Amino acid sequence: MSQELYTQLAQAVIDGDEKVAMSLTKEALTRGLNPLEIIKEGLTSGMEVVGEKFSRGEYFLPHLVMAGNTMKASLTWLEPALKTSGMVRETLGTVVMGTVAGDIHEIGKSLVGTMLAANGFVVHDLGVDVPTSKFIETVRETGANLVGLSALLTTTMSVQRTVIEELTEAGLRDQVKVMVGGAPVSPQWAQQIGADGYAEDAAGAVTLARRLVGADG
Amino acid sequence: MQPKINLLDDVLVERIVAEGFELLQDPGVKIHSDEALSLLADAGADVDLRAKVARIPQPLVEKALATAPSGFALYDGEGNVAVRYEGDHVQFDPGSAAVNILDGETGQHRKPVTADYVRYAQLTETLPAYDAISTAFVCSDVAEEIGDLYRLYLSLLYSKKPVVTGAFRIDTLHVMKDLLVADAGSPEALAARPRAVFDVCPSPPLLWSELTCQNLIDCARYRIPAEIVSMPLAGSAAPVTLAGAVVQHTAECMSGVTIHQLANPGAPIVWGGAPAITDMRFGSTPMGAIETGMIDAAYAQVGKRLGMPTHAYLVASDSKLIDAQAGFESGMSALMGALAGINMISGAGMLDFLRAQSLEKLVVDAEIIAMVKRLLRGIEARDDSLGAALIRAVGHHGEFLGQKHTLTWFAQEQHIPSDVVDRNSLTTWQNAGSKTTVDRAHEQVKSLLATYQPRPLPDEVRRALRDIAERAARQFGMERLPPLPGDAD
Ligand code: B12
Numbered sequence: 260m261s262q263e264l265y266t267q268l269a270q271a272v273i274d275g276d277e278k279v280a281m282s283l284t285k286e287a288l289t290r291g292l293n294p295l296e297i298i299k300e301g302l303t304s305g306m307e308v309v310g311e312k313f314s315r316g317e318y319f320l321p322h323l324v325m326a327g328n329t330m331k332a333s334l335t336w337l338e339p340a341l342k343t344s345g346m347v348r349e350t351l352g353t354v355v356m357g358t359v360a361g362d363i364h365e366i367g368k369s370l371v372g373t374m375l376a377a378n379g380f381v382v383h384d385l386g387v388d389v390p391t392s393k394f395i396e397t398v399r400e401t402g403a404n405l406v407g408l409s410a411l412l413t414t415t416m417s418v419q420r421t422v423i424e425e426l427t428e429a430g431l432r433d434q435v436k437v438m439v440g441g442a443p444v445s446p447q448w449a450q451q452i453g454a455d456g457y458a459e460d461a462a463g464a465v466t467l468a469r470r471l472v473g474a475d476g
Numbered sequence: 477m478q479p480k481i482n483l484l485d486d487v488l489v490e491r492i493v494a495e496g497f498e499l500l501q502d503p504g505v506k507i508h509s510d511e512a513l514s515l516l517a518d519a520g521a522d523v524d525l526r527a528k529v530a531r532i533p534q535p536l537v538e539k540a541l542a543t544a545p546s547g548f549a550l551y552d553g554e555g556n557v558a559v560r561y562e563g564d565h566v567q568f569d570p571g572s573a574a575v576n577i578l579d580g581e582t583g584q585h586r587k588p589v590t591a592d593y594v595r596y597a598q599l600t601e602t603l604p605a606y607d608a609i610s611t612a613f614v615c616s617d618v619a620e621e622i623g624d625l626y627r628l629y630l631s632l633l634y635s636k637k638p639v640v641t642g643a644f645r646i647d648t649l650h651v652m653k654d655l656l657v658a659d660a661g662s663p664e665a666l667a668a669r670p671r672a673v674f675d676v677c678p679s680p681p682l683l684w685s686e687l688t689c690q691n692l693i694d695c696a697r698y699r700i701p702a703e704i705v706s707m708p709l710a711g712s713a714a715p716v717t718l719a720g721a722v723v724q725h726t727a728e729c730m731s732g733v734t735i736h737q738l739a740n741p742g743a744p745i746v747w748g749g750a751p752a753i754t755d756m757r758f759g760s761t762p763m764g765a766i767e768t769g770m771i772d773a774a775y776a777q778v779g780k781r782l783g784m785p786t787h788a789y790l791v792a793s794d795s796k797l798i799d800a801q802a803g804f805e806s807g808m809s810a811l812m813g814a815l816a817g818i819n820m821i822s823g824a825g826m827l828d829f830l831r832a833q834s835l836e837k838l839v840v841d842a843e844i845i846a847m848v849k850r851l852l853r854g855i856e857a858r859d860d861s862l863g864a865a866l867i868r869a870v871g872h873h874g875e876f877l878g879q880k881h882t883l884t885w886f887a888q889e890q891h892i893p894s895d896v897v898d899r900n901s902l903t904t905w906q907n908a909g910s911k912t913t914v915d916r917a918h919e920q921v922k923s924l925l926a927t928y929q930p931r932p933l934p935d936e937v938r939r940a941l942r943d944i945a946e947r948a949a950r951q952f953g954m955e956r957l958p959p960l961p962g963d964a965d
Contacts, residue, residue, distance in 0.1 A: 321711075363685055366712050370759040413575055413614045413623050414644045414963035442831050443575040445587075461759060 260290055265300035272305025275325025277332045284333040294340040298348060302330045302337075302426070303379070310377055320370075327373050350381050352472040355397045355435075356407040357385035359418035364411035367441065367461075371407060374461040375468055382404070391422050395429050403435060405468055408454075410441040419444070420452040436471040440464065477854050478564055481815040483774045484722075489781050496726030496778075504531035505682050509689035514629040515738040526591040530731075536773065537730050540737035546783045548701060548744040550608065552661065553636030554930060559607050561746055561785035562819035563700070566852055567607035568810075568845045569640045570600060570838055571792050571826035572675065573627075574613040578797065578827060578834035582920050585796070585832050587616035590958040593627065597634035598928040599664070599835055599921060605842035605849070611641040613833045619952040622945070624746040625651045626957075628672070629945040632659050633938065633960070636931050640822055642786060643677035646690045649674070651948045653698050658746050658940040666700070666888045673701040673746065673820075678708070678728040680713035684735070692732060698740035703746040703787050703820070704732040711754035718771055725749055725775045733784070746820070747779030747853065748787030750830075761829055763792040764805025772809075773816035784965075785819050790832060791841055792823035798837050798914045801825060806837075807844050839924070842897050850891035852882045858885055896920055 264287055271280035280302075287297045309326040312318035341348055341419055356372045358364055365387050376382045383397055398406060406426070408419045419439050426432045436455040439448070449457035458464040469475050484492070504522070506529050507513055513530055517523040522531040522952055542648035547562025559567050577588040590738045591788070593615050611627035618626045624644040631639050632655060643649035652674075656856045678684050684692075695702035706728040708714030708721040717722055729747050731744035736745050751771040752761035761821070762768060772788035779786045793802040813821040824841035825833045859881075866881050876882050896916045909915075942957075949957050 316757065320754070320759055321756060363679055366754075366759065366761075399572065412644065413616070414620050417620060 261296075262289070264290075264292070265297070265304070268297070268301030269308065270388065272302055272326050272329050272333075273308050274411055275322065275329050275454045277329045280329045280333045281336065284336045285393055286380070287414045288340055293346075294337045294344065294349065295346050297339060302333055306330055306377055317427075322372055323377055327377050331376070348381075349473050351379040351382070351469065352400050352405050353403040353467065354405040354407055355383045355385065355394060355401065355403045356409070357389035357394060358387040358409040358411070358441075359415050359422065360390050361386055361418060362410055362412050362415035363387045364409065364441070367411070368407070368409035370442065371409070371458075371464045374465050375407075378465045378469070380468060384401065390409035390427050391418065394422050395425055395431065398426065398431050399429070404472060406437045407433045407464070407468075408437065408439045410439070410444060413443045416441070416443055416448065419454065422453070423453055438471065478817070479815060479854055480564065480817055481773065481812075482777055483770060483816075484777050486721065487776055487923070488719065492723050492726055492774075492778055493781065494684065494731050495723045497537060499682065499723070499727035500532040500537060500730055500734075501534070502531065503682070504529045505684065505727075507684045507689055507731075507735070508686040509693070511693060512684065512689050512735045512739075515693075515735060516958050519738050532731060532734055532796075538669050539736050540734040541730070541782050541784070543737045543741040544615065544733050545742060547785055550638035550673060550701070551671055552638060553632075553671070553933075554645040555669055559638050559820065561744070561787075561819045565819050566814045566849070567819060568821045568824060569606055569608040569610045570596075570612045570793065571789065571830060571833065572610040572612060572640060572642060572821040574826060574831060574833040576828070576832040577613055578832050578837070580834070580836050580921060582658070583797065585828065588613045588833070589617040590615050590630070591667070592958070593630045594634060594961055595921075595925060596806060596833070596835060596838075597631055598925055599838060601635045601637065601931075603838065603842045605845040606636040606637065606824070606838075608609055608640050609635045611639065613826065615958075617958050619949060619954045621645065621952040622648065622651075622948050622954070623649050625655065625948055626654055626945060628652050629941055632941055633933065634931060635812065639672040640675065640820065641672050643691050644687075646687055646694075649691050649694050651944060653694075653700060654944050655941055656700065658937060658944060661937075665696075666714055667698075670699070670701050670744070673703050673744075675703045675705045675748070676732070677705045677707060677750075680728070680731055681724055682727060682731070684731070684808075690734065692736050693739045696736045696743040696745075699743050701741050701742065701744040701746065702736060703748045704729050705787070706732070706749040706751070707776075708751045708771065709754050710751065710767070712759065712761075712941070713754075714751075716754075718767060721751060721753075721771050722774045722778060724873075725751060725771070726778050726939070728913060729775075729779070729807075731782075737915075745784075746787045747775070747782070747784035748820070749775055750789035750822075751775070760794070762794045763789065763830060764794045764809060766808065766812075769809040769812040772818065773812050776813075776816045776818045781815070786817075787820040787822065788816075788818045789823045789830070790821050791844065792826035793837075794829050794838050795829070796828050798827075798834065798840060798917065801879070802837060803840070803844075804911070806841055810841070810844045810848050811851070814852055835921045836914055839896055839917040839920050840913060843893050846893065858889075878923075890956060894920065
């Protein structure tokens with residue numbers, strides 16, 4: 260019985276149908292199903308299908324984003340349930356993502372966030388023009404183990420360095436791996452400012468993040 | 477007759493304009509500038525200061541569109557009209573603000589430095605296809621805070637062409653204005669004969685950042701022409717439908733024109749943009765996509781309908797090197813922009829989604845532009861008898877090469893390309909080393925640079941420019957600017 264529900268939930272994620280996914284999630288919870296199992300068998304398995312189809316060129320970004328939003332919407336119901344039952348969702352890691360102060364380029368950063376979320380990371384997207392202190396605060400609050408800094412301007416690249424310095428100052432540098440990206444950013448720059456990695460695009464960001472958290476063995 | 481294309485029928489144009497007006501009232505425009513918000517509020521817009529949203533009534537926009545000049549000129553360093561933003565005049569300049577240069581020697585994308593910029597400015601000066609120079613890339617060997625103004629400084633030193641530029645900060649725009657005043661001789665001279673136009677980009681959808689909005693207002697106050705570069709990215713930061721993207725462009729430009737005209741009625745302003753579609757596989761924003769060019773041509777039509785001078789970003793490719801893709805994307809988009817009658821088409825030389833500039837590509841694109849300009853001259857009736865009289869006179873076995881008619885007209889009828897375009901026989905081509913377009917372009921970069929004539933700039937102007945740039949550099953912790961070729965030290 261529950262398997263059927265999971266299959267439907269997975270399908271709702273694949274279809275990017277938030278409404279259906281939410282009602283199925285609620286139903287699963289009222290039936291007393293294990294929230295971790297709902298996530299794993301329903302949401303994640305749906306997301307995996309979408310990810311595969313995307314990498315095969317069958318699905319496109321709108322599919323991916325819609326599926327991601329659907330999963331997120333369901334999680335808003337599941338997370339409180341997890342908390343009350345004292346369970347912890349298994350994820351690859353928690354990422355604090357944002358475009359640095361003075362820079363309002365959004366699309367690349369959001370895409371990276373979406374892809375990371377689709378691949379098993381919890382993503383806190385702080386948006387654009389994010390004050391450096393906000394990165395520090397959020398890392399502290401969430402206990403994140405990854406930070407993603409986007410900068411699209413030659414004038415804002417240096418803020419990536421500032422964030423890294425402030426993380427060190429706040430005593431958080433050892434807790435997190437820092438990834439940087441954006442049009443003017445290069446691997447050399449990443450190295451120069453003491454970041455842990457650079458990726459050129461969203462797919463590369465996923466590979467990088469997996470490597471940094473040791474998910475690839 | 478100048479050939480022309482229209483992608484929108486009249487009904488669609490009116491619907492787009494109507495939806496533009498509609499959007500300015502609901503949901504309105506988000507503006508991170510208290511000055512702009514208060515200008516709008518004073519003029520009768522419904523402004524929510526906390527949410528920073530202005531709902532702008534249609535009559536206010538119409539008034540701004542009416543006070544905005546339908547045309548203006550840019551002048552070269554010698555005081556001659558060199559660019560006309562007006563009617564269906566079509567002109568070209570290289571793309572702006574690249575972060576990389578494609579090194580012609582190594583084939584690598586790398587950070588550009590001062591020496592690259594000097595070569596770029598000198599090369600552009602020698603290529604008549606470019607009606608204006610743009611501040612094409614940012615030099616990595618100066619403090620990043622002066623990256624924008626330093627480009628303008630070097631452009632003024634090495635080129636007499638008008639400049640298409642833009643500021644990356646609020647404070648540097650004033651320094652850039654000082655450079656232009658020093659170049660013109662006085663603020664009055666600059667106002668009378670503007671030399672440069674400043675790009676200002678609203679943020680899609682319907683938002684003005686503090687930086688760009690302040691740049692817009694400051695340009696208006698100084699009467700330095702401003703160019704609204706609205707970038708609906710269809711499918712990611714704008715509707716995926718091309719008509720929907722044009723609607724968003726219309727509303728953003730209307731809001732910009734309104735703020736600008738309230739700051740200084742009658743100041744020159746351009747209906748421009750750098751839209752792109754979003755590639756749904758990679759999230760990239762291809763400049764070479766045919767739909768990107770379609771959005772440009774369509775919004776230009778809307779701009780013209782509203783009586784505005786126009787601008788677009790075309791002649792750029794997403795390829796990483798100069799190859800067939802770079803050629804066809806740049807060629808097709810140049811043609812599309814030109815046939816749409818866009819006054820200033822920026823983007824030549826660019827690769828990799830506006831990330832990289834290339835001197836070799838500038839040379840190749842100059843060939844495209846020259847051909848496109850030939851197309852725009854159209855087909856004319858040169859003689860009373862178009863051909864019949866001559867053909868009859870030559871007869872069935874005659875040839876035309878020896879006719880006076882041919883000698884009289886060939887150079888006007890035909891554009892003769894440079895050696896970058898190969899029209900030789902196979903053997904001649906092989907004997908010359910079987911060179912590719914890029915090989916030939918690379919050689920031409922060198923030979924053109926050898927012909928470069930320095931701009932005759934009075935010493936005191938040169939010194940004044942240098943003082944301004946050095947003062948700005950010192951302010952940001954740079955004691956000296958990088959040496960320029962020919963500097964004593
Ligand atoms: C769209 C755009 C804008 C839009 C942004 C809209 C939005 N809502 O995001 C608007 C109009 C607001 C804008 C404004 C400006 N822009 Co702009 N913009 C662009 C453009 C054309 C595309 C950026 C984009 O979205 N690309 C698509 C996404 C998917 O790619 P991406 O951002 O590179 O992200 C990918 C990778 O870089 C990587 N990545 C990105 N972030 C991260 C982070 C991590 C951790 C990792 C691992 C990877 C990663 O993965 C992403 C996904 O594949 C670029 C050109 C370019 N090619 O970058 C110019 C560009 C960046 N802009 C430029 C400029 C000059 C400006 C302005 C200063 C213009 C002006 N004078 O007004 C303003 C600055 C405003 C500000 N303070 O930020 C210049 C930068 C020049 C320079 N030397 O710094 C560029 C290069 C264009 C150019 N040549 O002129 N811009």
